[in-house]
Amino acid sequence: xxxxxxxxxxxxxxxxxxxxxxxxxxxxxxxxxxxxxxxxxxxxxxxxxxxxxxxxxxxxxxxxxxxxxxxxxxxxxxxxxxxxxxxxxxxxxxxxxxxxxxxxxxxxxxxxxxxxxxxxxxxxxxxxxxxxxxxxxxxxxxxxxxxxxxxxxxxxxxxxxxxxxxxxxxxxxxxxxxxxxxxxxxxxxxxxxxxxxxxxxxxxxxxxxxxxxxxxxxxxxxxxxxxxxxxxxxxxxxxxxxxxxxxxxxxxxxxxxxxxxxxxxxxxxxxxxxxxxxxxxxxxxxxxxxxxxxxxxxxxxxxxxxxxxxxxxxxxxxxxxxxxxxxxxxxxxxxxxxxxxxxxxxxxxxxxxxxxxxxxxxxxxxxxxxxxxxxxxxxxxxxxxxxxxxxxxxxxxxxxxxxxxxxxxxxxxxxxxxxxxxxxxxxxxxxxxxxxxxxxxxxxxxxxxxxxxxxxxxxxxxxxxxxxxxxxxxxxxxxxxxxxxxxxxxxxxxxxxxxxxxxxxxxxxxxxxxxxxxxxxxxxxxxxxxxxxxxxxxxxxxxxxxxxxxxxxx
Amino acid sequence: xxxxxxxxxxxxxxxxxxxxxxxxxxxxxxxxxxxxxxxxxxxxxxxxxxxxxxxxxxxxxxxxxxxxxxxxxxxxxxxxxxxxxxxxxxxxxxxxxxxxxxxxxxxxxxxxxxxxxxxxxxxxxxxxxxxxxxxxxxxxxxxxxxxxxxxxxxxxxxxxxxxxxxxxxxxxxxxxxxxxxxxxxxxxxxxxxxxxxxxxxxxxxxxxxxxxxxxxxxxxxxxxxxxxxxxxxxxxxxxxxxxxxxxxxxxxxxxxxxxxxxxxxxxxxxxxxxxxxxxxxxxxxxxxxxxxxxxxxxxxxxxxxxxxxxxxxxxxxxxxxxxxxxxxxxxxxxxxxxxxxxxxxxxxxxxxxxxxxxxxxxxxxxxxxxxxxxxxxx
Numbered sequence: 001x002x003x004x005x006x007x008x009x010x011x012x013x014x015x016x017x018x019x020x021x022x023x024x025x026x027x028x029x030x031x032x033x034x035x036x037x038x039x040x041x042x043x044x045x046x047x048x049x050x051x052x053x054x055x056x057x058x059x060x061x062x063x064x065x066x067x068x069x070x071x072x073x074x075x076x077x078x079x080x081x082x083x084x085x086x087x088x089x090x091x092x093x094x095x096x097x098x099x100x101x102x103x104x105x106x107x108x109x110x111x112x113x114x115x116x117x118x119x120x121x122x123x124x125x126x127x128x129x130x131x132x133x134x135x136x137x138x139x140x141x142x143x144x145x146x147x148x149x150x151x152x153x154x155x156x157x158x159x160x161x162x163x164x165x166x167x168x169x170x171x172x173x174x175x176x177x178x179x180x181x182x183x184x185x186x187x188x189x190x191x192x193x194x195x196x197x198x199x200x201x202x203x204x205x206x207x208x209x210x211x212x213x214x215x216x217x218x219x220x221x222x223x224x225x226x227x228x229x230x231x232x233x234x235x236x237x238x239x240x241x242x243x244x245x246x247x248x249x250x251x252x253x254x255x256x257x258x259x260x261x262x263x264x265x266x267x268x269x270x271x272x273x274x275x276x277x278x279x280x281x282x283x284x285x286x287x288x289x290x291x292x293x294x295x296x297x298x299x300x301x302x303x304x305x306x307x308x309x310x311x312x313x314x315x316x317x318x319x320x321x322x323x324x325x326x327x328x329x330x331x332x333x334x335x336x337x338x339x340x341x342x343x344x345x346x347x348x349x350x351x352x353x354x355x356x357x358x359x360x361x362x363x364x365x366x367x368x369x370x371x372x373x374x375x376x377x378x379x380x381x382x383x384x385x386x387x388x389x390x391x392x393x394x395x396x397x398x399x400x401x402x403x404x405x406x407x408x409x410x411x412x413x414x415x416x417x418x419x420x421x422x423x424x425x426x427x428x429x430x431x432x433x434x435x436x437x438x439x440x441x442x443x444x445x446x447x448x449x450x451x452x453x454x455x456x457x458x459x460x461x462x463x464x465x466x467x468x469x470x471x472x473x474x475x476x477x478x479x480x481x482x483x484x485x486x487x488x489x490x491x492x493x494x495x496x497x498x499x500x501x502x503x504x505x506x507x508x509x510x511x512x513x514x515x516x517x518x519x520x521x522x523x524x525x526x527x528x529x530x531x532x533x534x535x536x537x538x539x540x541x542x543x544x545x546x547x548x549x550x551x552x553x554x
Numbered sequence: 555x556x557x558x559x560x561x562x563x564x565x566x567x568x569x570x571x572x573x574x575x576x577x578x579x580x581x582x583x584x585x586x587x588x589x590x591x592x593x594x595x596x597x598x599x600x601x602x603x604x605x606x607x608x609x610x611x612x613x614x615x616x617x618x619x620x621x622x623x624x625x626x627x628x629x630x631x632x633x634x635x636x637x638x639x640x641x642x643x644x645x646x647x648x649x650x651x652x653x654x655x656x657x658x659x660x661x662x663x664x665x666x667x668x669x670x671x672x673x674x675x676x677x678x679x680x681x682x683x684x685x686x687x688x689x690x691x692x693x694x695x696x697x698x699x700x701x702x703x704x705x706x707x708x709x710x711x712x713x714x715x716x717x718x719x720x721x722x723x724x725x726x727x728x729x730x731x732x733x734x735x736x737x738x739x740x741x742x743x744x745x746x747x748x749x750x751x752x753x754x755x756x757x758x759x760x761x762x763x764x765x766x767x768x769x770x771x772x773x774x775x776x777x778x779x780x781x782x783x784x785x786x787x788x789x790x791x792x793x794x795x796x797x798x799x800x801x802x803x804x805x806x807x808x809x810x811x812x813x814x815x816x817x818x819x820x821x822x823x824x825x826x827x828x829x830x831x832x833x834x835x836x837x838x839x840x841x842x843x844x845x846x847x848x849x850x851x852x853x854x855x856x857x858x859x860x861x862x863x864x865x866x867x868x869x870x871x872x873x874x875x876x877x878x879x880x881x882x883x884x885x886x887x888x889x890x891x892x893x894x895x896x897x898x899x900x901x902x903x904x905x906x907x908x909x910x911x912x913x914x915x916x917x918x919x920x921x922x923x924x925x926x927x928x929x930x931x932x
Contacts, residue, residue, distance in 0.1 A: 511626035518629040520594075521667040522582070525636035529579035529643050545587045548624070 007233075008062045011142050015093040031130075033468055034123045035420070040193065042127055043071065044419060046080045047195050048122030050180050052416055053201065054084035055209065056114045057178070059230055061087035068212045070189055071195065077132045077187045078216065080124075083179040088116060093150040098125055098180070099153040099162025105328050107150050114416050124182055126155050131185035135165055148172035188216050193419050199223060200337055200399075201410050201417035205325055205458060206231075207333040218476035226336045232323050238270040240317035241280075241309045243355025245533040249309075249532040250302050256294035261305075264294040271315050284308035319350030319357040324460050325415060338399050338454050340365035342502075344494040345456075348487045353479035358461035360480075362487040364495055365454040366500075367401060397456050406448040407441075409430075411474070412458040418472055425473035427457045430484035439492035440499040453495075457484060512548075519544055567695050567743055568646050572900065574689045577641045593623040594635060597684045597832060604831040606880035611840030612825040613881075614685065615832045622681075633667050634678050642682065645697035651741065653699050654679060684832035692792065692836045694741040704789030705781035706740025706763060709772035711736075711797075714746040728778070733768055735781070742793045749801050753777045753924075754794060756842070758784070758809035758819055762904045762915070765825065771916050775924060778803070785818050791837040794823070798839060798872035805839050806930065808920075811847035812864070812901035813871040817879065820844050825881045845923050849895040852902050855919065860909040861900035872896050885932045 006067045029039065035045035047069055058065035063085060064338075072083040089097060099120060124138040141148035152165040170444065189197065199211045203223035208230055211223040220353050244252070258264035265277040272280075281290050288297070297305070327331070330345040345363040352358070411418040411427045424426050428448075436442075436449035443449040465475040474480065523541035578594060585592040597603065598618040607614045624632045641660055645651055652660060658675040661668050669675040683693040693700075707713075711728040713736060726734045739745075755777045757763045763781035766772070770778050780794055798805050807823060809815030821827075822843040826834035852858060864872070872892050875882045882888045895901070907915045923929065 069617060298736055515624075515626050515629045517666050518633040521633035521664065522624070522636055525633065525640045526579055526583055528640035529636070530583060540583060540586055543589070544592070544624070547586060547589055550589070 006504075008060060011061075011087045011090050014057075014060070014087075015090045023478060025360060031123075031127060034120070034127075035472065036123070036127045039185060039187040040189045041420065042131075042184055043078060043080065043188055044193060044195055044198055045120075046124040046127070046182060046186070047071075048081065048198055048416070049124050050080070050082035050182075051199075051211075052114040053121050054082060054086055054178065055202075055206065057086035057413075058084060059233065062230060062233075063087065063383055064225065064228070064230060065206075065209045067209065068214075069195065069199065070214045071216050072214075073216050074183055076185070077183050078188060079181060079183045080186075081179060081181040083174075085174065085177045088145075088148075088176045089138075089140045089178055089260040089288045091140070092137060092140065094140060094149065094151050094332075095153050095162035098122055098138055099155045099164070114414050121180065122155060124184070126157065128182040128184040129154050132183045134183045135163070137181040137522055138178065139170070139172060141172050141174060141176050143176035144215055148174075194449065196221060198417050198419055201412070201419075202415075204337045204456065205330070205409065205412045205415045205417065207329050207336055223337070226332055231325070231329065234323035234462075235321045237318055237321040238268060238357035240357075241269045241312075241314055242269055243266075243317070243463070244306075244309070246303060246306045249306050250299065253294045253297050254301060260290060261292040261294055261297070262290040274313055276312065278387075280305070280308050280312050282441060283311055313441055316352050317355055317357045319352075319359070320359055321462055322350050322359045322460050324359045324361050325458055328362075330361060330456070330458070334363050334454070334456065338365045340400060340454065341367040342495070342498045344491050345500075346487055346491050348483055351479060351483050353465070353477040354466075356463045358459060358464070358480060358483070360483040360487045361456075361458040361460070362484075362491045363454075363456035363458075364491045365456075366460050366495060366498070367400070367452055382430060403452045404450055405452075407451050407453040407455045409448060410454060410456045412456070413464040413466070413471065413474055414460055415458070416471070416504040418474070421467070421473040424467055424482050426476040427459070427484055430474055430481050431455060431457070431488060433481075434485060434488055434492065439496040440503075441495075455488075457488070459484075497526055515548055516545070517550075567691070570689065571646050571686070571695050571697075572643060574686055575639050575646075578639065578685070579636065585599060590605045591623050591625070592632075593621045593920070594632070594685070595619045595621050596681050597688060599684055599832060600827050604828045606825065606884070608884055610835075612834040612838035613828060613831045614834055615687070615765060625768070630667065631678065634661070634664075634669065634675075635681060636680065637661070637664060637667060637676070638678055639682055642696040642698065646676050646695075651694075651697040651699045653701050653740075654702060657698055673678075680832075686878075687832040687835065690835065692788075693834060694743055694788070697741075699740035700788050702787045702789070703740055704742070704787055704793055705783045706735035706737055706760070706767075707778065707780050707793070708763075708767040709723070709778035710749055710776060711778045712748040714748065714923055715739075716744055729772070735763070735767060735779075738780075738789050738793045740789055742789055742796060745793075745796070747797055747800050749778065749797075749803070751776055751778045751801075751803060754780060754798055754803050754805045755845070756780045756782050756786070756794060756805060756807045756823060757808055757904075758782050758815060759904055762808070764918075765912070766916065769913065769916050771920065775920065779805075782809075782819060782823070788821050788833070788837060791823060794842075795837060795839045798841060805842040806845040806924075808845050808904065809847070810901065810903045811849060811895070811906075812903075813853060813868050813875060813892070815847075816844070816888070817871055817875045817882070821875075821879070821881055843927070847902055847904060847906070848920075848929070848931055849891050849898065850929070852882040852898065852900070855907065855910070857902050857906045857909060860906035861898075861902045864896070864899050868901060869896065887931055891931060 036042045043189050051067055051069065054067050055065050066085045068083045072079050128136065129132060135152040135154035137152055139148050139150045147169040150170050151167050152356045154163045154165065156163050188213045196213060199213055200223060203209060203211055207227040210225045213221045254267055256264045256268065258267050261281060262277045265272050265280060266274065278290060282286055287301050288305060324347045327345045327347050331343055334343050343365050346361065350357050350359045401408055409422065409428060409431055411425055418425065432446060432448055441449035441451045459474055459480065465477060467473040467475050519541050522544060526540055527537040582592040596619065597615045603616040603618040604613055605616055622628055622632055641657060654676055655672060657679065658672045661675055679698055682696060686696055707728050708731065709728055712722060713726040713728060715724045715726060717724050727738055728881065757766065757779060760781055760783055763779060766779055766896055780790065794805055797803065807820045809819050823839055826838045831907050852861060872895065875887060876892055882892065907919050
């Protein structure tokens with residue numbers, strides 16, 4: 001493993017970028033914003049935050065991620081343990097990473113990564129602390145160090161400070177990696193909003209990851225990687241001027257190291273050179289000049305500056321900072337985890353919303369091999385199917401579903417599955433606004449199409465606009481909706497082509513079997529009339545079958 | 555179309571029936587052996603393929619054929635057609651018969667091939683019948699018999715029927731049945747006749763037949779009485795046809811004086827119907843003439859006060875005959891007769907003659923009509 005090489009920062013370097021941001025008490029009172037609003041959701045959120053962190057750390061360090069999730073019962077509570085083979089965490093930072101909200105390496109840079117705010121894992125710890133009174137238990141070992149560090153960390157919620165209870169060194173059989181254990185009040189459930197579902201979807205979008213799950217009943221599930229190389233690491237970019245809010249601009253100005261406004265604009269933003277900077281300053285006019293000292297710029301001037309930025313033509317943001325899953329990997333992920341008879345994937349070209357580059361990817365997996373699928377079912381067949389349903393309740397992990405059910409929509413943002421708030425999501429909106437009937441699917445008014453199909457949609461961006469901090473639904477910016485629809489429609493056209501071919505084949509097959517049921521009767525009639533033997537009858541029927549086969553070219 | 559030769563042997567017809575069925579089966583088998591899709595050519599039975607042959611004097615199926623080729627869409631009906639032919643063949647071989655209903659139930663044993671309802675089996679049967687009619691064979695010869703038997707017969711006629719034992723014959727004297735009468739069986743192909751009568755009188759109603767039979771009208775007139783009972787059944791039509799052919803007897807038709815009597819009863823007896831044109835060559839009686847009651851009789855016999863006004867259905871039927879029926883349109887006397895009936899706006903039943911006394915029909919009307927055959931309508 002290339003730990004500590006030139007391209008990947010070491011744990012120490014990563015630690016250097018981590019800073020304190022804000023307070024924690026607010027979130028204690030508003031825990032639903034972070035995804036801890038129900039007992040079952042709390043379990044999924046905890047796993048998700050830990051796994052996302054682990055994946056980001058592994059990938060950044062150039063390690064093929066191998067992550068084990070164990071959930072066990074501890075009396076009335078659940079213990080969630082997530083262990084990775086990542087680079088490990090520098091001992092001095094462990095407390096702050098896990099015991100301080102909004103502490104992370106992600107917030108201050110613009111690059112596509114799973115975590116964004118540095119909130120998740122410490123929020124999980126805080127939730128555990130709140131519901132069970134127990135601190136988080138962390139073991140971490142950095143490659144090359146003789147022993148692992150073991151800490152118990154709780155959060156001083158009033159001061160947003162880590163509280164380290166016990167700290168010791170121990171022998172650990174892993175060469176490097178981190179294990180996080182948190183005990184929370186929670187309920188382990190199965191179905192579409194389950195840990196298993198989250199891990200399976202993660203495995204689909206990240207075919208280079210191996211995930212293992214051991215649930216409270218001791219059942220083990222493993223999602224094995226099928227790609228042995230890491231995806232390209234997204235590069236970091238400076239923000240694009242058009243994507244910056246006023247408050248953010250004021251913050252940036254007050255934090256600026258630059259000595260002049262022109263210098264600030266050139267350094268802090270991408271796509272701003274001397275000419276563009278001057279154009280902005282000239283447009284902002286009164287009270288501001290190229291030599292204004294950024295830290296001294298008052299609120300009123302900042303407002304004018306912000307308006308000036310919006311009014312200035314600036315070339316679009318760079319898009320090479322995005323790292324989509326890629327069509328090859330996406331297809332691999334779908335094939336690996338979903339048994340279907342038709343797959344199609346598409347990676348759209350990058351686009352921009354409010355100065356932020358983003359990219360949409362779509363994948364469809366349709367039908368189940370060996371299970372006949374006929375859209376043109378007559379009523380009786382459908383009724384029969386429905387009777388069958390009652391005996392066999394729908395399994396959420398059943399991907400794809402049945403032909404009379406809505407498609408299974410799998411939403412991803414920066415490779416992270418979005419399990420909750422499907423109706424509020426831009427992806428759902430795009431998928432329901434498309435007329436799938438023109439692609440050969442049934443679709444109730446204003447709903448998802450009905451088909452045995454998995455519809456995967458991935459939005460990659462340096463800054464995915466979520467509707468809330470719990471990162472469960474993508475906000476509906478018109479630019480994003482447009483890209484989503486174009487991607488879905490493109491895949492829909494391919495699906496329609498497949499369905500037409502498939503339907504024609506099945507129709508021919510149905511006709512063929514229809515003929516076959518009557519051929520023996522032609523044989524019997526000829527035998528009776530011409531008084532031929534059984535052998536000759538068989539020969540005649542076989543010959544007739546051959547004639548029909550030749551005529552119909554089946 | 556060949557007309558049935560007189561005095562054929564029953565076995566001879568059966569041999570021809572078997573030959574037709576077997577030749578169709580052999581063609582199918584040959585096509586399969588040659589690596590082609592087998593097909594059966596059937597006459598089209600639609601009205602578009604029905605025309606009135608003035609020379610022969612009946613409705614006839616045209617040359618249009620439909621080809622029943624074995625494909626996905628026709629596999630079922632193709633198999634059913636062949637299997638029903640196999641049933642027919644077995645019936646002929648066994649000397650047995652099946653009614654249409656029975657044939658429908660026989661097919662219940664065919665598994666996926668069975669008929670859903672009798673309409674389905676009747677349609678296939680009609681196809682086979684049309685096919686057989688191309689070779690001068692009727693459905694009765696295929697051994698599919700109608701449900702309804704024929705009408706009653708009385709008069710100087712001896713019907714020679716099969717006995718229970720092959721070779722044995724039974725002779726029925728239709729003049730020796732008292733106040734009863736001989737009932738025409740479902741199938742009449744095997745019957746033979748002996749008679750010295752001069753004509754056949756086909757009578758619309760059972761009541762009139764009874765009256766003429768009870769008073770032995772046939773003895774003085776030397777004619778054979780046949781009860782039609784409304785529109786004649788297949789058996790009655792075929793019986794009259796065979797009797798008139800074999801014994802070279804003219805046929806006179808005696809019905810009510812109304813459009814139903816002309817266009818439905820008499821027209822069907824004489825020239826057939828569009829619906830069943832495929833059986834016309836065997837079932838029509840082209841030499842039948844219309845004795846009465848004619849519209850002119852209403853005047854001649856002063857029946858004006860024994861009539862009823864024409865109903866709207868009657869009028870429609872009459873106008874339809876004038877406008878569309880090629881048989882009536884061809885005969886000016888019929889056109890004139892129907893037009894005069896429409897003008898009078900009345901209809902007269904056979905029984906209207908009872909106005910002059912119950913036996914007026916025997917003593918005056920029929921003798922006078924039979925004495926002047928030129929008054930018959932064509």
